[in-house]
Amino acid sequence: MITENLDGTIPVHICYFIFLGVSALQGTNLDELTEAVSTQATMMGLKGEYVGPMEGVVVESKVDSRRGKLSTAIVTRGTLRKGSVLVSGQAWARVRGLFDHAGQPVSEVTPGMPVEILGWRELPSAGDVILEVESEKVAHSVMRWRDAQAKLEKAESDKDAILLKQMEHDEKYKAEREQQRMAGFYRRRHKGPRPKESGPEDPTPRVNVIIKGDVHGSVEAILDVLETYDGNENCRLDVVHYGVGDVSQGDLELARLFKAVVYAFSVNVPDKVKDVEIRPVNIIYRLVDDLKKEINSKLPLVDEEEIVGEANILQLFDINEGRKKVTVLGCRCTKGMLKKASKFKLVRNGEVVADELELDSMRHLKNEVDTVKKDVECGLRLADQGFEVKAGDTMVCYKINKVPQETDWDPGF
Numbered sequence: 537m538i539t540e541n542l543d544g545t546i547p548v549h550i551c552y553f554i555f556l557g558v559s560a561l562q563g564t565n566l567d568e569l570t571e572a573v574s575t576q577a578t579m580m581g582l583k584g585e586y587v588g589p590m591e592g593v594v595v596e597s598k599v600d601s602r603r604g605k606l607s608t609a610i611v612t613r614g615t616l617r618k619g620s621v622l623v624s625g626q627a628w629a630r631v632r633g634l635f636d637h638a639g640q641p642v643s644e645v646t647p648g649m650p651v652e653i654l655g656w657r658e659l660p661s662a663g664d665v666i667l668e669v670e671s672e673k674v675a676h677s678v679m680r681w682r683d684a685q686a687k688l689e690k691a692e693s694d695k696d697a698i699l700l701k702q703m704e705h706d707e708k709y710k711a712e713r714e715q716q717r718m719a720g721f722y723r724r725r726h727k728g729p730r731p732k733e734s735g736p737e738d739p740t741p742r743v744n745v746i747i748k749g750d751v752h753g754s755v756e757a758i759l760d761v762l763e764t765y766d767g768n769e770n771c772r773l774d775v776v777h778y779g780v781g782d783v784s785q786g787d788l789e790l791a792r793l794f795k796a797v798v799y800a801f802s803v804n805v806p807d808k809v810k811d812v813e814i815r816p817v818n819i820i821y822r823l824v825d826d827l828k829k830e831i832n833s834k835l836p837l838v839d840e841e842e843i844v845g846e847a848n849i850l851q852l853f854d855i856n857e858g859r860k861k862v863t864v865l866g867c868r869c870t871k872g873m874l875k876k877a878s879k880f881k882l883v884r885n886g887e888v889v890a891d892e893l894e895l896d897s898m899r900h901l902k903n904e905v906d907t908v909k910k911d912v913e914c915g916l917r918l919a920d921q922g923f924e925v926k927a928g929d930t931m932v933c934y935k936i937n938k939v940p941q942e943t944d945w946d947p948g949f
Contacts, residue, residue, distance in 0.1 A: 584647030590614035590668040597659040597752035599781030605656040616645040624660035741834035744796035747778040835941035845872030
């Protein structure tokens with residue numbers, strides 16, 4: 537849709553609408569759209585500067601197994617030529633090759649043209665601004681200054697956490713010193729192993745992962761999704777390493793050391809790898825689904841109650857066993873079945889009065905039985921006689937099953 541006023545401009549409030557149907561799939565009206573955009577740019581006086589130092593913006597970065605580190609960029613000012621020295625974020629490059637959208641080498645790139653730049657020492661991040669400098673010496677000077685600025689920003693961001701940790705340490709130190717002063721020299725001598733050496737290990741299950749992706753944007757997107765994980769109290773999710781490019785031998789050694797799972801997102805993996813799990817993926821939500829299964833496998837089993845049967849208490853009978861008086865519950869099974877070996881709970885008016893009860897005896901007529909089916913009357917004698925039972929109460933027979941847990945991680949898609 538293109539909006540124009542009577543004089544050809546696009547005002548903020550009042551405008552006339554001209555609808556132009558466009559289809560990139562079928563190529564409908566693309567020439568008309570290009571002409572309209574070009575005409576509007578001419579009327580607004582938008583021009584690119586072909587002279588002066590080159591400026592641009594990084595669109596994407598990746599590692600090519602044959603050509604090395606590449607970045608896709610759009611030139612916004614100046615002319616980019618082979619041999620130019622560039623800086624972008626924490627990376628710099630001497631341009632060794634330029635390639636157009638079809639992968640063909642080009643000698644120079646003017647404003648508005650997309651290009652693949654070969655020659656980066658480190659990969660720049662998507663969205664970083666590219667600037668041309670005079671020489672490698674200037675590039676190294678810029679890198680040193682930017683590294684220093686990054687360290688200062690990190691130190692400033694960590695300042696509050698460091699001060700809090702220092703206060704905690706000082707308070708603990710003062711308390712220990714006061715305790716030693718009150719105890720005297722001989723009493724304060726340390727006995728047994730040092731606390732650090734005998735401290736208990738963290739029992740929380742842990743899943744370690746290594747992320748390798750084809751381009752910088754894919755790795756960033758995966759890391760952003762992993763940041764949404766909020767179940768570290770049940771199972772920790774740690775990213776041991778991440779990077780752009782194919783899975784290397786260094787990644788495999790790191791995976792063996794930390795017992796990590798390697799997720800290869802649209803990159804090549806080595807053949808015949810032992811002792812390391814490498815899982816190739818090409819869609820982020822499938823990576824998340826696989827990671828959920830991995831987390832679920834680490835979670836401990838939980839107890840789940842399964843109702844086996846229910847019985848109504850019809851009448852209470854007091855009998856004597858030797859010198860001991862016990863109460864027998866006259867019941868009728870109304871649901872499922874009753875099992876002597878299972879656990880029982882006493883329910884009154886919908887509320888649980890007693891739980892985890894065990895039976896000393898279960899009889900049908902005069903015979904001791906192990907199970908009682910539905911609509912059959914029986915006598916139950918509880919092992920614990922220390923609470924009040926009333927006619928009309930319900931005895932619920934249940935068993936505890938061990939079932940696997942599932943993480944409630946919701947990444948938002």
